[in-house]
Amino acid sequence: MEMEGGEKSRSRLCSICNQRRPALKRPKTLQQICRECFYVVFEEEIHRVIVDNNLFKPGERIAIGASGGKDSTVLAYVMSELNRRHNYGLDLFLLSVDEGITGYRDDSLETVKRNELQYGLPLKVVSYKDLYGWTMDEIVKMIGLKNNCTFCGVFRRQALDRGAALLKVDKLATGHNADDIAETVLLNILRGDIARLSRCTSIITGEDGPIPRCKPFKYTYEKEIVIYPLSYTPLILLSFSFLFGFDGTLPFIY
C-alpha cells in the first residue's frame, strides 16, 4: 500500500478496468487498481479458492469461527455474500468461543453479536466457563501468566469442536490467512517440527477427526483483508468503524 502523488499518478488508470483512477497498489500483485475492481478481485479470488479446492459441498452446514477480529469478520461477510451470489447452497453459522478474558473477548463478542444481525447468520457462543467450569481469568489467577497461552489454545480448539458438534455442522471455516500460515511455517522450521510442518499448509485439516477445518483465506494477504472493509462494503464498514476510527477517507488512496 503505497501512497503516491503528483502528475505521474494522476495520469495512470486502473490496470484492470482501465477507466477509473487507481486507489491502491495491491500488496499481492503490485497491480495498481481502483476501489471497485479491488473488491471484485478480492471476492472472486476467494471464490476460486473455494471452488478449486472443493472446500464445501451443496447442502453442507458450515460454522465460521468468529472471534470478532478482522479476519473472521471479513470471512463471515465474504462467505455469506459468495454463498448467495454463487448458490453454494450452504447453511452458515457463526461460532464463537468465549474464553472469559475480561476487557478482551467480551468486547469482541459484541462485534460478533452485531455481525449476527448484520449478516443474518445464526450465532452460537460456547464459553470456557460452561464447558470446563473455569474462565481464562480464573485459570490465570491459579497458574499465573506462564504457559497460559498454551492452555488457552488447547481449550479453544476443543471448544470449537464442541460448539461445532452442538451446531451439527459438517465443517468449520477459520479466518487463518496467508501471513498466519507463513508464520506457522517459520515457527515449525525453528522448532524442527517436521510432522506439523507438513500439515500446517493444508487448506483442509482434521478430516480424520470430529470436525474438518478449512481456511478459505489461505492465499489471502493480511494487508488486503485490512483494506477490504475500508474499500467498499457498507455493512462490514459498520463493524469496523470503531476499530479504524473511520472518517470517510481511505488512507491508501493516491
Ligand SMILES: Nc1ncnc2c1ncn2[C@@H]1O[C@H](COP(=O)(O)OP(=O)(O)OP(=O)(O)O)[C@@H](O)[C@H]1O
Ligand atoms: N474465540 C474464538 N471464537 C471463534 N473462533 C475463533 C476464536 N479465536 C480464533 N478463532 C478462529 O481462529 C482464527 C485464527 O485466530 P487467531 O486469533 O489465531 O488469528 P487472528 O488473525 O487474530 O484472527 P481474527 O482477526 O479473526 O481474530 C480466527 O480467524 C477465527 O476463525
